[in-house]
Amino acid sequence: MKALLTPLTLGRVQLQNRIVMAPMTRARANTDGTPGKLAAEYYGQRASVGLVITEGTQPSDDGQGYPATPGIYIDAHVAGWQEVTAAIHAGGARVFFQLMHAGRMSHPDNTPHHRQGVAPSAVAPGEQIFTLAGMQDIPMPRALLTEEIPATINEYRHAARRAVDAGGDGVEIHGVAYLIHQFLALSANRRTDRYGGALQHRARFAIEVAQAIVAEIGADRTGIRLSPGFTGMGLHHGDEGPDLYRYFVGELDKLGLAYLHIVHYGDEALLSDLRKLWHQALILNRPERAREDFGKDVASGLADLESYGQMTLANPDFIARLKAGAPLNTADRATYFGSSPEGYAVGYTDYPALHRS
Structure with missing residues (x-):
């Protein structure tokens, strides 16, 4: 546990500890x-961590997948x-914006321009998505033309500049x-141009x-955030x-x-290989990490930082509770998304801290 509370230089910023709000x-x-x-109050409450990573922010109209998600x-x-960033900095944390282009995980009812989602190929995920009209089938996306891909990449670039602004x-x-x-993913990418086919080609878009x-x-x-073991939303990579x-x-490391x-789901051999390939800081998120395991990945050298999701959501004073050995609040899944009938703050800014619990 002690290793988690030591400072770390990450890129060009100094972090007050090695705990990341996922x-x-x-x-x-x-x-x-x-x-x-x-939003400023929500994030500011949790700024005793070393690094706050924002909720997914879309880089364009095409990038929005769900209702009421923010853009940048x-x-x-x-x-x-x-x-929001001022509130986070006032609490001592640093903040990285997560750039999230939803691709095919979208619905026209959820986007400003009401167009179908874009994707590497015209392959629907076979799932439903929440809209303000309720759950609906996700429609077939439109495959990006090869000549459109530079513009989509530029949306990420532009959003990165706006995030710094x-x-x-x-x-x-x-x-x-x-x-x-x-x-x-093989299941979503059936392209035959330079962005599809062999794994080196399928990785090209992300590298660019x-x-x-x-x-x-x-x-x-x-x-960048990756999860080699993730197989939801109709995605798989075959063998x-x-x-x-x-x-x-290896290419990203360069x-x-x-x-x-x-985000780790259990292939320890692969995780070890990626650790060896990667020469900068590694943040590790274990979705089911038990409290007795807090800090073990940093202490062992497997990771440089550990990220926590629902535990920082439910415990605005997560660091203080860890230092005091105090009990942790349990996150209420029913209020994860959107405002509740009881009010906008419920499940958002009203989780009790130690001094008012």
């Missing part, structure tokens, strides 16, 4: 994609997020489940996104999954990114 979609943004009225690509978004210390490329991952962001804001302000991620991480953030 990105968590909360679906409480305004209709124009600006942060909701309590127009002036109004920047102005709204400036209040908004006071962000950097950005995290969301590489799990959504557009980046859809290009990687990372290169564009690095050119715009610097490698030391760029991270070549481990080789795909070994290749991909860019000198600030960090690699892995």
Whole structure:
């Protein structure tokens, strides 16, 4: 546990400890994609961690998948997020924006332009998605034309610059489940151009996104989140999954990114290989990490930081509770997304801290 509470230099910023607030979609943004009225309070409450990674923020109209998720690509978004980043910095934490292009995990009812989602190929995920009209089938996405891909990459680059304009210390490329991952996955990518086929080609889109962001804001302000064991949302890599991620991480390592953030689902041999391939900071998230295991990955050297999701959601004073050995609040799944009938703050900014529990 003690190792978690030591400082660390991450890219160009100094972190007060090695605990990361994982990105968590909360679906409480305004209709124009600006942060909701309590976003600064929500994030500021949790700023005793070393690094806050924001909820997924779409880099464009095409990038929105769900209702009430925030964006970071127009002036109004920047102005709204400036209040949030100021609150996070006031609490001592640093903040990276997670850039999340939903790709095919979208519905026209949820996007500003009401168009079908875009994806590497016209392959529907075979799932439903929440809309304001209720759960609906996700429609067939439109396959991006080869000549459209540079513009999509540029959306990420532009959003990275806007995130820094908004006071962000950097950005995290969301590489799990959504557009980046859809290009990687055999089940979603049936292209025959330079972005499909062999694993090296399927990784090309993600690598070019990372290169564009690095050119715009610097490698030391760029991270990426991956999950080699994730198989939800109709995604799979066949038998070549481990080789795909070994290749991909090796190529990303050459860019000198600030960090690699892995959501880990149990392939310890692959995790060990990725640790050896990666020469910068590694953040490790174990979704089912037990309290007695807090800090073990940092102490062992497997990771440089550990990220926590629902535990930081439910415990605004997560660090204080760890230091005191105090009990942890339990997150209420019923209030993860959107406002509840009882009020906007319920399950958002009303979790009790030790001094008021």
